Amino acid sequence: MSQAVAPRGLEGIVATTSGICWIDGEAGVLSYRGIDIHELAAKSTFEETTYLLWFGKLPTDAELEDFKQKLAATRTLPTNVVDFLKTLPNEANVMEVLRTTVSLLSIGDPDDTDSSHEANVRKSFRLTSQIAMIVAYFDRIRKGKAIVEADTTLSHAGNFLYMLTGVKPIAEAEKAFDCALILHADHELNASTFAARVIAATLSDVHSAITGAIGALKGPLHGGANEAVMKLLYEIDAAGADPVEYVKNLLNNKVKVSGFGHRVYKTEDPRATHLRRMSKDLGTAAGNAKWYEMSEQIEGYVRGEKKLNANVDFYSASTYTTLGIDMDLFTPIFAVSRISGWAAHVIEQHDNNRLIRPRAEYTGPAYPAPYVPMTQRS
Numbered sequence: 505m506s507q508a509v510a511p512r513g514l515e516g517i518v519a520t521t522s523g524i525c526w527i528d529g530e531a532g533v534l535s536y537r538g539i540d541i542h543e544l545a546a547k548s549t550f551e552e553t554t555y556l557l558w559f560g561k562l563p564t565d566a567e568l569e570d571f572k573q574k575l576a577a578t579r580t581l582p583t584n585v586v587d588f589l590k591t592l593p594n595e596a597n598v599m600e601v602l603r604t605t606v607s608l609l610s611i612g613d614p615d616d617t618d619s620s621h622e623a624n625v626r627k628s629f630r631l632t633s634q635i636a637m638i639v640a641y642f643d644r645i646r647k648g649k650a651i652v653e654a655d656t657t658l659s660h661a662g663n664f665l666y667m668l669t670g671v672k673p674i675a676e677a678e679k680a681f682d683c684a685l686i687l688h689a690d691h692e693l694n695a696s697t698f699a700a701r702v703i704a705a706t707l708s709d710v711h712s713a714i715t716g717a718i719g720a721l722k723g724p725l726h727g728g729a730n731e732a733v734m735k736l737l738y739e740i741d742a743a744g745a746d747p748v749e750y751v752k753n754l755l756n757n758k759v760k761v762s763g764f765g766h767r768v769y770k771t772e773d774p775r776a777t778h779l780r781r782m783s784k785d786l787g788t789a790a791g792n793a794k795w796y797e798m799s800e801q802i803e804g805y806v807r808g809e810k811k812l813n814a815n816v817d818f819y820s821a822s823t824y825t826t827l828g829i830d831m832d833l834f835t836p837i838f839a840v841s842r843i844s845g846w847a848a849h850v851i852e853q854h855d856n857n858r859l860i861r862p863r864a865e866y867t868g869p870a871y872p873a874p875y876v877p878m879t880q881r882s
């Protein structure tokens with residue numbers, strides 16, 4: 505019996521139930537476990553938000569302390585993984601480095617053959633720490649700098665910046681980065697999370713699901729857009745061009761402008777509200793608001809002309825640049841945060857699993873097509 509084909513790209517299709525993240529795309533509302541993202545951005549920390557995503561409630565003081573200690577205790581990478589990072593070419597794509605290294609981490613993981621709820625949580629702790637470590641370690645290795653060992657007394661955000669730069673971050677930078685991690689932590693059934701859930705639903709392991717998710721996040725229609733935004737800003741700057749004229753030209757040539765548009769939001773992406781402010785505040789404080797100002801001009805034009813809103817990736821580009829982070833680390837940093845949401849979804853999938861296996865409407869040659877012998881083929 506033939507069924508109606510789902511809309512292209514599965515737009516609007518509700519593919520699963522989930523208790524993790526709720527979005528109202530019309531109203532521009534994003535919430536984790538029912539708590540509004542604006543409240544989390546103002547009051548929470550990445551650790552607390554991750555606890556919320558994984559365990560479904562805000563932690564008590566003691567639970568949060570225990571969580572932070574457990575997370576900090578997993579700030580270690582096996583020697584074979586560090587050695588592997590040293591064998592890679594300096595110019596390697598950092599998302600490819602991350603994807604491959606996360607895959608490698610499953611070999612030798614103490615819970616490799618265990619996919620119980622408890623083992624999945626333990627793996628999630630380890631991967632949350634290790635993804636941050638891989639990004640920071642590889643960046644230092646490729647720059648010929650000594651690796652900075654993790655500091656277990658620092659927050660997840662603070663430790664990442666410390667491992668990356670070798671300098672303990674000032675409070676403002678740590679706070680801004682921590683807020684960015686909260687904002688990127690989860691987003692319902694985005695492409696990478698869906699990929700992770702499809703993999704997990706075969707009863708494959710956490711590392712396989714996260715490896716697939718990293719591959720999906722890399723694409724420029726998804727997480728890769730933040731790097732593409734910064735490339736655009738650099739291009740405009742190098743050409744000494746007017747940002748609006750430059751983008752007008754792109755749109756006239758039917759080129760999509762990275763950092764704009766969203767499958768779900770029909771209004772302002774609530775995360776962009778914070779990243780715009782962070783970009784402005786950090787730029788102003790650093791005495792270099794150039795990237796923010798260019799971004800703001802582009803946003804005004806694209807919104808006015810195309811009715812497209814900036815998404816989470818647009819102002820994260822200028823925010824991270826102002827924090828002194830290289831642009832090819834932007835998408836890996838997305839993964840440094842999104843591992844919390846991916847892990848929550850993989851755990852939820854395994855806890856109540858059914859194989860995800862939709863159908864396709866066949867559009868190929870009519871059945872039965874002849875099997876033409878080799879001698880008669882043209």
Ligand SMILES: CC(=O)SCCNC(=O)CCNC(=O)[C@H](O)C(C)(C)COP(=O)(O)OP(=O)(O)OC[C@H]1O[C@@H](n2cnc3c(N)ncnc32)[C@H](O)[C@@H]1OP(=O)(O)O
Binds near residue numbers: 726755759815
């Ligand atoms: C973390 C994230 O993943 S957030 C998204 C990050 N991705 C980007 O920023 C890349 C740029 N944006 C896009 O490519 C899209 O808006 C997506 C991928 C985010 C959403 O895609 P979809 O829901 O499939 O929308 P689709 O691509 O069909 O766009 C609908 C219309 O808006 C236009 N449009 C959408 N985004 C843009 C854009 N950034 N620039 C110019 N036009 C755009 C499309 O050309 C299309 O126009 P048409 O109907 O005249 O052909």
Ligand SMILES: O=C([O-])CC(=O)C(=O)O
Binds near residue numbers: 691694816
């Ligand atoms: O939800 C989406 O399609 C993409 C997105 O914004 C995210 O993953 O944060």
